Amino acid sequence: MTTRRDFLSLGAVAAAGLTAGPNASAETTESVKSMKPPARPVIVTRVTGDQTVQEAYQMLLDGADTLDAAHHICLGRENDPRDHSVGLGGLPNEDGIVELDSCCMHGPSRRAGSVGGVRNIRNVCQLARKVYEHTSHVMMVGEGAEKFAVDLGFQRENLLTEDARKMWMLWKESNSQMDWWGPGMADPAWKDPYAGKPAPKPTIDLHGLSSLTPLNPGAVPRHPGEGWQPIIAARTQKLLAMAADLQIAPELRLAAVEQILWPTTGTIHVSALNTKGEISGATTTSGLAWKLSGRLGDSPIIGAGCYTDQDVGSAGATGSGEENIKVAGAHTIVELMRQGYTPKEAGLETLRRIVRNYDGDMNRIRYLDMEYYIVRRDGTYAGVSLWTTGPTGRPRQFVVHDGTCRVEPCACLLPGAAVEWPPF
Secondary structure, three states: OOOHHHHHHHHHHHHHHHOOHHHHHOOOOHHHHOOOOOOOOEEEEOOOOOOHHHHHHHHHHOOOOHHHHHHHHHHHHHOOOOOOOOOOOOOOOOOOOOOEEEEEEEOOOOEEEEEEEEOOOOOHHHHHHHHHHHOOOOEEEHHHHHHHHHHOOOOOOOOOOHHHHHHHHHHHHHOOOOOOOOOOOOOOOOOOOOOOOOOOOOEOOOOOOOOOOOOOHHHOOOOOOOOOHHHHHHHHHHHHHHHHHOOOOHHHHHHHHHHHHOOOOOOEEEEEEOOOOOEEEEEEEOOOOOOOOOOOOOOOOEOOOEEEEOOOEEEEEEEOHHHHHHHOHHHHHHHHHHOOOOHHHHHHHHHHHHHHOOOOEHHHHOOOOEEEEEEEOOOOEEEEEEEEEOOOOOEOEEEEEOOOEEEEEOEEEEEEEOOOOOOO
16 A cells, blocks of 8 residues: 555655656766767678668668668568568468567657567568657557558568479478477587587686687687588588479579578678667568567567667677577676676677586587677667678678778687588
């Protein structure tokens, strides 16, 4: 029961909060609060392979909203059927159905929207924005989100392209016993399916994990996949033969096999900052290839796959969504920057938290992957990744445009590459 005295006390607390004014953000370090907007706009994202980054940058120069610019890049990926990580042509779940996730945060208005598990609607990045523009909600999922989209004029369409369908069939025929079922690596009873095969050292030295410098390269093997080449070669030849039986065009077979061995996890995140200091972030994806129906990763979760604070900066992620959810990766990065960390320092520290969740056990960590894209309110930026290269050996890179559009290497926590999960 609330007494009159309790009520008046609560009122006094509320009044104090209302009169706090600028001091309400006292937890933000003075060095961050004093930062000035950049002299030129800044965009940070993944390598897109198209002109949308340059076009979005011109939009910012012309005075466009930062979220409009970010979504322009996302739409380029969602509309490209050759990009099997997002939108049309995204790789499906284990039932052969494409399910899409997206979220966005608009820094100037401090609004956010999210959709998850959406079927039959291509441009979910725009749909996520419609959530906060047309409702009092932040997140909508599944059939409800699809109906909401149709009510607003979005067109239903089959998102499973013929190329993606054949890749799905190749996966079904080759991986019938290797899917996302079974306990995850965090389960104490989890067994390494490659126990006894070439593997990294069982653990790494956790000493100094809270420091801001990358781990000593001597603490981990040079390449977690070292010694696996004969296994991969044999598997590739088998899959190529199966691809021929499925009548996949000869020029597409190797690409299809690569999607089975190393499925696309190329979720796209974009953070865009203009010269007025306005900043927005957006993330969109088709999620894990061959996932269980209804699975949601980090991309639709505000604070994990994407987080923007107008006073501090913006961050987003691609990689092992479940691991990123557990450390609230994007939010953690922004909060570390609020405390004075640089974008690079904040990204590497967040990666260390993922490593610490497994006590440095490399027999588990080798199956994880993560990449963060970060920009601070003053235009300082970073791309950081858990490993030096992807599973196929490609170096980890990101795109930045601050007047010059270029590809830069990610700052990496661990040398080498992750091993794909589920195992083939």
